Amino acid sequence: MLDYKLLAALAAVVEQGGFERAAQALALSQSAVSQRVKLLEARVGAPVLVRASPPRATPAGQRLLNHVQQVRLLERDLRSELPIMDEDHAVPRLRIAINADSLATWWAEAIGSLCRDEHLLLDLLVDDQDVGLRRMRAGEVAGCVCSSAEPVAGARSVRLGVMRYVAVASPGFVHGELQGGADCARLVRVPAIVFGPDDQLQHRFLAALGMTGDFAHHLCPSSDGFVRMLRAGVGWGMVPALQIADQLASGELVELVPECSVEVPLYWHYWRHGGGLLERLTQQLTAQASHLLS
């Protein structure tokens, strides 16, 4: 069998983002971690890490991490049947990549009871979908929530539902900047709020209304901060209807064009041979998402 001490060292360096933290997590000296990674490289006959800050796995390292991720899931099943301790006494946990808006809305409600029942700990990584799927491919995560349907090799994807984004602003913004009207041509002349450079929701919404081209916008890469910027009347923006049900009901935010929304499908990606825990997580997610998402 492979020497899993060496593989665990590699995984810790990548997951903890450095040799020093990996050493802490494994309760080893930093030079011991470094030696284990070097020994692994000698056995593989190729570098497994790019020594950057933070260190990244090489393609060879990624194949190894992919394997570690799956072995961990299988170990988790074993432990539920036999009281075996990890050699490194590490608490078993699942790493999952998830898009920011899912984490800010339906995720906790969907997985809360499973975490309690299974004594499951989660390492959540907030990533846009390209990064999330790249992490899946590299074996850095056990699962991934994103809007792409295409599974990576060795994994499955299942549709969770649709996140509906609506265009909203504060009543003050609507009266002041948009002069009270749903005159959409005005929308491109007042500031929008955009999550980040990859956020195309506002562009898609405007395109659906027949408007193209650039528009002035703030960048605000925080789901909560985004809604607060909207409430402060700084601009208009697209938000999951799920996230602002209260603010829409209270009139703190108003929908700009109720007949037009942008729908983003969501998929759960998970390893095909990931063991019983991952199967149960998948069942729970699909069941809960059918209530929580449209």
Add this chain to the structure above:
Amino acid sequence: MLDYKLLAALAAVVEQGGFERAAQALALSQSAVSQRVKLLEARVGAPVLVRASPPRATPAGQRLLNHVQQVRLLERDLRSELPIMDEDHAVPRLRIAINADSLATWWAEAIGSLCRDEHLLLDLLVDDQDVGLRRMRAGEVAGCVCSSAEPVAGARSVRLGVMRYVAVASPGFVHGELQGGADCARLVRVPAIVFGPDDQLQHRFLAALGMTGDFAHHLCPSSDGFVRMLRAGVGWGMVPALQIADQLASGELVELVPECSVEVPLYWHYWRHGGGLLERLTQQLTAQASHLLS
């Protein structure tokens, strides 16, 4: 004078995170942007960019960006007096690095009116404080909100106030996992929720209660997601009191040890010769923070 076309190309590549997006933002071809950066390097006699993905400024490039940032702020003042258009028709904007919890709480309320009055657009970057200050030093941002008091060369820092973090959980979690008591020794045996590997708030809280060592925890790098995980009864965690006033009032979340909180000071860092807009932003922030923060 310097050739600001070249400097603008450099700034766009770093700010947009790549040559292709920089070209879009400047309405140039990608090869034109690439040529401008090369010409700049010929004039400087040193590389200004590390061609990685995303591209990073070299130390020489950082000094240039630092300069561009300050020139932009001065231009902004000029434009408020004279109707001069940017040569590249870019909308003037301020890039600001800010910690996630500030953006999720007091920030929007503090700057909302200034954004409207000054027609100011913000590019917000969510960073922990080391990264935020590094961006300041590199001239990538005009200002930074973080918990470090020490200004970088050429900048000033001003104290905004204190963010008070309280330990909370759902009533169900308190009854089920903590057996209804404020028995703190139990806290280290039930799951905590931690924002990310750099989040030491839970450790500091436990240390203040006389407990040290490791504890089981979820990682959840989203301010909103964090509160939702708490509400779903997945664990306990430290949250800005400011962020959960409603949930504490409604009893949806309860404070675990009301006599013990963790206080984190917040500072605003800004360029000393950043011009009138940055001065007014600084005045607004300090005035508003004195109401919003304790």
